[in-house]
């Protein structure tokens with residue numbers, strides 16, 4: 001049960017595609033599917049929705065083969081496509097009614113709650129909607145029938161930061177209800193707040209599947225610090241903290257995991273400014289990529 005991807009392979013005429021992907025999303029789990037542009041996230045998701053036939057391997061949702069049972073899958077799964085191409089001669093509400101009709105959905109309570117939460121005028125004609133507004137209609141369409149399985153392809157693209165955090169809340173609400181969620185992204189932050197496990201895909205191959213917690217522990221943080229005196233700089237030099245650069249009274253250090261040592265040194269100095277940068281997703285990818293290459 002849940003979502004199963006078993007040796008899934010698809011090769012496009014240009015040689016790109018996805019190759020021998022195997023992973024599962026357990027019932028009740030939120031799984032982050034991370035990868036840079038063109039890595040193969042949408043292709044994997046299109047197979048799960050039964051829009052594409054695998055070259056080899058298979059995908060299953062709640063025990064049903066996604067290709068052979070595509071009509072049933074498409075009716076029941078909550079799906080948010082990566083690129084939304086809606087009929088644009090109707091308004092948002094009419095579109096949602098059309099989709100509800102196709103699913104045989106009668107109760108509109110959840111739909112109305114979601115429209116209220118996402119704060120947009122659902123009666124705007126779709127052709128006049130911004131990318132973010134269309135994304136909101138897509139989110140309502142994916143969640144409104146209270147599906148057990150949600151498959152969300154880059155769900156926050158086009159949303160402003162306020163809406164991104166509202167979306168995170170929405171995912172956490174669904175998670176608390178025990179829903180099974182697969183969510184693709186190229187942003188570590190939104191995955192960070194919601195996911196139990198994370199799969200990383202690069203060039204069509206799965207390079208790692210990890211607990212979100214252990215990924216967080218691997219994430220290096222860079223701190224920019226401005227200290228008061230040269231002695232403060234010396235305190236850092238004499239510690240075993242990794243120093244990336246020093247310019248006058250400004251220094252940049254890298255911390256991974258052990259914050260206590262860092263805080264201990266900080267407490268001995270007079271700090272005029274402190275700023276933190278998380279390691280970018282690209283750097284995290286490089287970590288996994290390097291590891292893979294050194295194993296081969």
Ligand SMILES: Nc1ncnc2c1ncn2[C@@H]1O[C@H](COP(=O)(O)OP(=O)(O)OP(=O)(O)O)[C@@H](O)[C@H]1O
Pocket residue numbers: 012013014016017035036037038039040041042043044082186
């Ligand atoms: N129908 C297709 N025909 C030929 N090549 C394709 C097709 N669909 C996808 N590709 C190629 O397969 C690779 C994976 O594409 P995919 O859209 O799955 O990536 P993605 O991880 O979803 O990226 P993005 O974040 O940009 O959406 C890319 O190199 C893409 O150009």
